[in-house]
Amino acid sequence: MSGTASTYVPKSRVAKWFEARLPIAGLVHSSFVAYPVPRNLNYFWTFGAILSAFLGIQIITGVWLAMHYEPSATGAFNSVEKIMRDVNYGWLLRYAHANGASMFFVAVYVHMFRALYYGSYKAPREVLYILGVVIYLLMMATAFLGYTLPWGQMSFWGATVITNILAAIPVVGDTIQTLLWGGYSVGNPTVNRFFSLHYLLPWMIAGVVVLHVWALHVTGQNNPAGIPIKSGKDAVPFTPYATVKDVFATVVFMILFAWFLFYMPNYLGHADNYIQANPAVTPAHIVPEWYFLPFYAILRAVPSKLGGVILMFAAVIILAFAPWLDTSRIRSCNYRPIYRQFMWVFLGVCLLLGWLGSQPPDGGYVLAAQVCTVYYFAHFLVVMPLCGLFETPKPLPGSILESVTGPGKQVGGAGVPMGAAAAPTTKG
Amino acid sequence: MTMTLTRSTLLAAGMAALLLGGAPASAEDAHGGPIPERVKWSFAGVFGRFDTAQLQRGFQVYKEVCSSCHSMKLVSFRNLGQEGGPNFSAPQVKALAATYQVKDGPNDAGDMFERPGRPADTIPPPFPNDQAAAAANGGKAPPDFSVIAKARTFSRGNLTFLYDWLPIVGYSEQGPDYIHALLKGYTEPPKGFEMPEGGHYNAYFPGHIIAMPPPISDGQVTYAKNDKGEPVVPETIDQYSKDVSAFLMWAAEPHMMDRKALGFRVILFLIVLSGLLYYVKKKIWSDVGGEVHGLQPELHKTY
Amino acid sequence: MANTSAAAHAAAPEGSRRDFLFLATGAGLAVGAAAVAWPLVSSMAPDADVIAAGAPIEVDLTPIQDGQIINVFWRGKLIFVRKLTGKEVTDMKAVPVSALSDPAAFDTRVKNGHDQWLVVYGNCTHLGCVPIGHSGNFEGWACPCHGSQFDAVGRVRRGPAPTNLPIPPYAFQTDAKIRIGETGGGKAAA
Secondary structure, X not given: OHHHHHHOOOOOHHHHHHHHHOOHHHHHHHHHOOOEEEOOOOHHHHHHHHHHHHHHHHHHHHHHHHOOOOOOOOOHHHHHHHXXXXXXXXXXXXXXXXXXXHHHHHHHHHHHHHHHHOOOOOOOOHHHHHHHHHHHHHHHHXXXXXXXXXXXXHHHHHHHHHHHHHOOOOOOHHHXXXXXXXOOOOOHHHHHHHHHHHHHHHHHHHHHHHHHHHHHHHHOXXXXXXXXXXXXXXXXXXXXXXXXXXXXXXXXXXHHHHHHHHHOOOOOOOHHHHOEOOOOOOOOOOOOOHHHHHHHHHHHHOOOHHHHHHHHHHHHHHHHHHXXXXXXXXXXXXXXXXXXXXXXXXXXXXXXXXXXXXXXOOHHHHHHHHHHHHHHHHHHHHHHXXXXXXXXXXXXXXXXXXXXXXXXXXXXXXXOOHHHHHHHHHHO | OHHHHHHHHHHHHHHHHHHHHHOOOOOEOOOOOEOOOOOOOOOOOOOOOOOHHHHHHHHHHHHHOHHHOOOOOXXXXXXXXXXXXXXXXXXXXXXXXXXXXXXXXXXXXXXXXXXXOOOXXXXXXXXXXXXXXXXXXXXXXXXXXXXXXXXXXXXXXXXXXXXXXXXXXXXXXXXXXXXXXXXXXXXXXXXOOOOOOOOEEEOOOOOOEEOOOOOOOOOOOOOOEOOOOOEOOOOOHHHHHHHHHHHHHHHHOOOHHHHHHXXXXXXXXXXXXXXHHHHHHHHHHHOOOOOOOOOOHHHHOOO | OHHHHHHHHHXXXXXXXXXXXXXXXXXXHHHHHHHHHHHHHHOOOOOHHHHHHOXXXXXXXXXXXXXXXXXXXXXXXXXXXXXOOHHHHHHHHHOOXXXXXXXXXXXXXXXXXXXXXXXXXOOOOOOOOOOEEOOOOOOOEEOOOOOOEEOOOOOEEEOOOOOOOOOOOEEEEEOOXXXXXXXXXXXXXX
């Protein structure tokens, strides 16, 4: 982060005075202005900015909703309805928060697929990548806690099912469950503490995001060619080039968000959650939110309670081991003709798992989910290590610039000064 | 190569699974009933608006028929005067509220007492609590109607989710369609269908055994006539069901018209802004010879 | 330096079309950001339920004895309803208006023809504490927090309170019944 700080020179006397005491302008300048960005980044690389926007949207709408929400078993459902009916623009806040969570996951899944496809997890970006997995885990926890808060039928039974999952943990499971419940079943203390935790976790996400960005700025961005920046011609300064592209992509993504928010606000939710929680009646067809469906399918694919739980968590945790499971020297799938196809099959399997998770747990669906679960893990444990050993990669371009223009061609523009551009790679 | 073999086998298994699951998108929903008819609602779509007259008729049906068993605890009398809703005038709302007795208190003597309703009051429930409601209705409390139009849905098949969210072809009126179909769905049970005591056959109700007897019949509610003394709409079960479904949709989503109107402006704004940003980005990137497009730029480049 | 050259490029007089495009986009972003703030601020205003619950309330005066003060709440605010004794009415009428820090004649503190009835908000105009009735040196209220004293018709007579206890909107329905929150003629207060 400090590698390029020297390029910032404060102009006014006040700025100089302040910068000598707290060099925050230099930090921002080196991170978001002068920071060299590979010039071949495609739109997959705008999802980091989109995710930051959604973290902001979720925190702001969440803080505002908390002004009206009542975390109690008797008051939660009615207070949410009061927000929808009586609070000025309350419907907007709530629908933005609920659909914002879904959009957050849409964006994070694209972001994660990009990392896997272009090998962004490979050295020297392992820590950066693992921090991303940590953020994803925190997001899942936050989303689950948030979904319980309206205290509808799906909230209640979702909370019941997930906390029962934790009870599968040997020895300490029951204790953890009781501590989470604050009683002998999901009830008033549960919703109260879930609200507290739901308010806490986003700030932890924000903290890990800072580390994630920090790590990014130490190693520099990966790019579709998967090769490091070698000269100033390979890079452009973050501002204005990446900034304007990020803003553009974010605004375009907001159109999708706005469509759901204003015209399909309940499409991604469940009708049953508009029925107040009732401990005596379980909804006929209980499924989690769409973004958990692949993991839910894995959970149900295993006929043993503990086994299902282990496999479900393993499906997330295994992501963190990708840097060491992948034996290839090449980062980007663009130069990996065989693994590239496996990546698309993997994507297909994940989508299929998601769809299977939404279906009733009957014979055919469970069998298909079992096949997909096996493939999911085989991708990491078999395909990743073996592909790297047996695959013949395509020749890499000589430089990022060459990957853009072809060998020996020149383009206009100055790029970034060599010193600044070299900093991240030497650091890495 | 063993690797490719594994891959193609798994691929085949995956495809098989997809076909297996995707196939039964038949005309019967998951509960084995017919799929509710898709009514042409005035409030559907991007420019959807509630029909004030229909909401007023729907409220009349609710008041005269449904409200003897079904509560509407989250709706206040004042809501009935809201713009974008039944839009009754303030004196109408006041007079209507006053026809109800509302429990209030305790007074200075510590007693609860009854007083005429005020616009700020919620519509009083027909039963003091769920237990009383259940006891009076054969053991099953009639559900509250405040958000019922959003709390009911049905499945039309396994893969409709792929396009139901899209503009124009999209579909998000399952709730009112279900209520409309349910009210019209009372028929004789098919031969051999075992009907328990107190049950009624309904083609659209999950499991087909519904505790509620057919609630409404043709001509049961008398609608206001127009200036010439002619009926404005037919007084049939179909019309009553449509009107009350529309009313319940409004009750569940009272700000729907505001939402759609604001959404139109927001999306239009975002489209214009993204258009502007696209050109700004293009101009800025032209300084460095343009940018790269596509997922795999090296596959698209022109040498 | 690349970034500064790019910035310089953006500002170059290459064409006003480019400048206009940048300006329009910047303005669009600014308007968008500002528009987002509106619902957030608006949602903090009293909601429809709170507003509706602020409808006028009726107070029956018959049980109130001479000299008695009762507390009622309207819109969550404390209101004192006090029946003045004959002596208090005489005393209050005798107070020279010019001697008051917030001059208000007796007639402005009560409704015409209802000399015995005082209706005032029950929070001290200094910092909002509730003054104690029938205490202090002026037959009225004394605030326990910072020592302000009010007379029998709620006029400030001593201490840091800047103004008299304000009078809420109310009207007599009959001689024995008032409606708080209404200015008379059935009109609701704003």
